[in-house]
Amino acid sequence: MEDRGVALCEHRHVAIGAEKQEAGEWSGLSGASVLADELSKVYRVAVRKPGFWGSVRQLVASETRDVIAVDDVSFSIDQGEFVGYIGPNGAGKSTTVKMLAGILHPTSGHVQVKGLSPARARQEVAQQIGVVFGQRTQLWWDLPTVDSFEILAAMYGVSPGDYKKFMDEFTDLLSLDEFLDTPVRRLSLGQRMRADIAAALIHRPRVLFLDEPTIGLDVVAKAQVRDFLSRMNRDHGVTILLTTHDLRDIEELCHRVMVINHGRLMFDGGLESLIASAGLPATMRLRLSSMIPELAAGQALGHGLCTIMSIDYSSRSVDLSFDRRKASAAQVLIAAQELGEVRDVSLVEAGMEETVKWLLTSEG
Ligand SMILES: Nc1ncnc2c1ncn2[C@@H]1O[C@H](COP(=O)(O)OP(=O)(O)OP(=O)(O)O)[C@@H](O)[C@H]1O
Ligand SMILES: [Mg+2]
Numbered sequence: 001m002e003d004r005g006v007a008l009c010e011h012r013h014v015a016i017g018a019e020k021q022e023a024g025e026w027s028g029l030s031g032a033s034v035l036a037d038e039l040s041k042v043y044r045v046a047v048r049k050p051g052f053w054g055s056v057r058q059l060v061a062s063e064t065r066d067v068i069a070v071d072d073v074s075f076s077i078d079q080g081e082f083v084g085y086i087g088p089n090g091a092g093k094s095t096t097v098k099m100l101a102g103i104l105h106p107t108s109g110h111v112q113v114k115g116l117s118p119a120r121a122r123q124e125v126a127q128q129i130g131v132v133f134g135q136r137t138q139l140w141w142d143l144p145t146v147d148s149f150e151i152l153a154a155m156y157g158v159s160p161g162d163y164k165k166f167m168d169e170f171t172d173l174l175s176l177d178e179f180l181d182t183p184v185r186r187l188s189l190g191q192r193m194r195a196d197i198a199a200a201l202i203h204r205p206r207v208l209f210l211d212e213p214t215i216g217l218d219v220v221a222k223a224q225v226r227d228f229l230s231r232m233n234r235d236h237g238v239t240i241l242l243t244t245h246d247l248r249d250i251e252e253l254c255h256r257v258m259v260i261n262h263g264r265l266m267f268d269g270g271l272e273s274l275i276a277s278a279g280l281p282a283t284m285r286l287r288l289s290s291m292i293p294e295l296a297a298g299q300a301l302g303h304g305l306c307t308i309m310s311i312d313y314s315s316r317s318v319d320l321s322f323d324r325r326k327a328s329a330a331q332v333l334i335a336a337q338e339l340g341e342v343r344d345v346s347l348v349e350a351g352m353e354e355t356v357k358w359l360l361t362s363e364g
Contacts (some may be wrong), residue, residue, distance in 0.1 A: 008110045010230060020189050020290045021363035026130045028218060029212065031343075032076050032077070032079070032115075033078055033079040033080075033081070033207055033239040033241065034075075034077040034112070034113055034207060035076050035099060035111065036073055036099075036100065036109070036110075036111055037109055037111075038072050038073075038108065038109040039070055039072070039073045039096065039106050039108075039109070039111060040065065040068070040070055040071055040072055040106060040109050040263075041069045041095050041096075041104065041211070041263075042066045042068050042107045043066070043069055044064045045065060045219050046062050046063070046064055047062075047064060047065050049059070049063075059155055061186040068262075069095040070095050070099070070106075070260075070263045071263035071264045072090040072109070072264065073081070073096060073260065074109075074265070075265065077239060077241060078172075078238040078239070080233070081154070081255070081256060082230075082239075082242070082253055082255060082256075083256045083261065084095075084242050084243075084244065084255070084257040084258070085243045085255055085258050085358075086243070086247070086250060086255070086257060086259055086260070086356065087259055087260035087261050088360060089265075090301060091261050091263070092260050092262075092263040093122065093211070093260060093312060094295065096132075096244060097131070097133075097209050097211045099111055099301060100113065100209055100241070101127075101129060102116075102118025102125050102126070102310035105133075113125050113128055113129055114128045114206060114321035116128070116195075117344050127156065128205055128206050128207055129205050129206075129207045129208070130200030130202075130205040130208045131200055131208075131209045131210075132196050132197055132200045132208070132209070132210045132213050134193060134196075134210075134211060134213045134215040134216075134352035135212060135214070135215065137182075137192055137195075137196055137339070138196060138199060138200075139192075139196060139199055141184050141185045141226060142183055142184070142185060143184065144180065144181050144182060144185060145179055145180050145181070145182060145183075145187065145195050146180040146181065148184060148296075148310060149166075149167070149199060149202060150163075151196070152203075153166075153202050153203075154197055156202060156203035158202060158203055159204075162204070163214050165200055166201075166204075170198045172200050173228050173231065174195075174197065174228055175224070176194065176195065176198060178191065179191045179195070181339065182224055185317050188219075189216050189217065190217050193217060193221070193225060194213075194224070194225070194228075196213075197210075197228065197229075205238070206237075206239060207238070207239045207240075208231070208232070208238050208239065208240045208241070209241050209243075210240065210241065210242045211243045212243055212244055212245065213225060213229075213242070213244075213302065214226070214246055214249055215244075215245070221247070222248075222249075226249065226252055226253060227275060229253060230252075230347065233253075240253075242254065247351075247352040247356065248355050250271070250352060251271065251352055254331040255271065256270055257269070257270075257271055259274070259359055261359075261360050266360070271352070274352070274356075274359075275284050275351070276354055277324075277349060278354075278355040278358045278359060279324065280350030280354055280358060281321045281322060281323055281324075281334050281350065282321070282323075282329075282347060282348065283320065283347045283348040284306070284319070284322065284329065284333070284336070284346075284347055284348075285317060285319050285345070285347075285348065286318045286319075286336055286339065286345055287315070287316060287317050287339040287342070287343045287345075288316045288339055288340040288342060289317075289342075290316070291311075291313065291339065291340050292339060292340055295311050295318065297309060297311060298332055301320065301335045301336065301338055301339070302327070302334070302335025302336075304336050305320050305322060305326070305332060306327060306336075307320065307323035308334055309321045309323075315325075318337075318339055320332060320336060335344060
């Protein structure tokens with residue numbers, strides 16, 4: 001998988017359309033926004049020995065082991081891109097986001113955000129980025145939500161005029177007025193997430209890092225968050241890196257996806273090329289006017305262009321499986337004439353979910 005991991009990383013630079021270059025407080029959008037250069041993070045963790053004497057030994061001479069959370073990851077994200085960052089539990093996504101945001105120092109390698117190093121220019125980078133961790137709020141638990149916004153606005157030096165603009169725009173887009181006076185601890189998960197996302201944008205950052213912002217949300221709340229993020233990216237050109245386990249988020253929002261597993265970047269490229277690279281079989285579903293008897297699953301048609309996957313004589317339907325890289329849908333349809341007169345046809349392509357599963361399970 002090592003070779004393919006490299007081969008699958010396109011490290012593209014996406015040109016940003018003029019529509020992203022909005023005037024006003026979101027202006028000045030051009031060039032690479034986020035750079036990760038051979039980024040690695042190794043956590044040193046204590047090895048716990050079982051039992052009483054194990055605990056005593058630990059006090060005297062603690063044994064440690066290294067956990068390689070992020071392993072030599074490089075990528076470049078241009079201003080205005082909306083990039084999905086996916087991978088299984090423990091793959092290294094949150095660790096990467098924390099390094100990009102300057103919360104964690106890399107063990108080796110470098111990060112740049114808008115040309116600045118989070119380690120060396122922490123405050124300047126903080127002005128450029130917004131961060132949301134879906135698992136944990138950054139707001140003040142016991143204060144009314146609006147108080148958290150006011151504190152953050154003061155911390156970031158947002159002028160009263162800009163703060164009013166923020167409240168006018170975001171209250172409407174994220175329905176904040178439902179809960180502005182409610183203490184954060186009493187917010188529902190969906191409300192809390194909207195509050196956190198709004199708070200991350202109070203100082204109009206150019207770059208937004210989102211670590212599972214849709215976790216635990218119902219379908220309506222997810223749709224609202226997705227709409228909002230899409231608008232921020234499209235209308236204001238905010239660069240977004242989105243970590244999620246919900247591949248629908250990626251399909252609906254991202255043009256580019258990065259896949260990480262065991263700390264290593266397995267894929268970096270467009271959604272279509274991810275799906276194409278897997279070469280998973282497509283399925284053509286046929287309804288026939290009449291069917292020749294003696295068909296069998298596994299039977300090849302068109303000199304091996306496609307294979308019968310299943311047959312249903314009662315509805316006169318047949319599913320054919322074929323490799324997109326070897327045959328076109330038109331060729332398969334011609335081969336299908338061997339079965340009888342085709343009345344209806346539909347095509348089912350392999351989706352993101354199957355592709356990602358394939359990518360992760362065929363590693364090694
Ligand atoms: N503070 C820490 N100390 C030690 N090990 C850690 C620490 N944080 C994370 N790890 C380990 O680093 C690896 C990557 O963790 P990380 O949280 O980055 O994964 P993730 O991709 O965000 O996973 P998830 O999808 O579950 O959120 C895991 O093996 C995890 O156990
Ligand atoms: Mg995580």
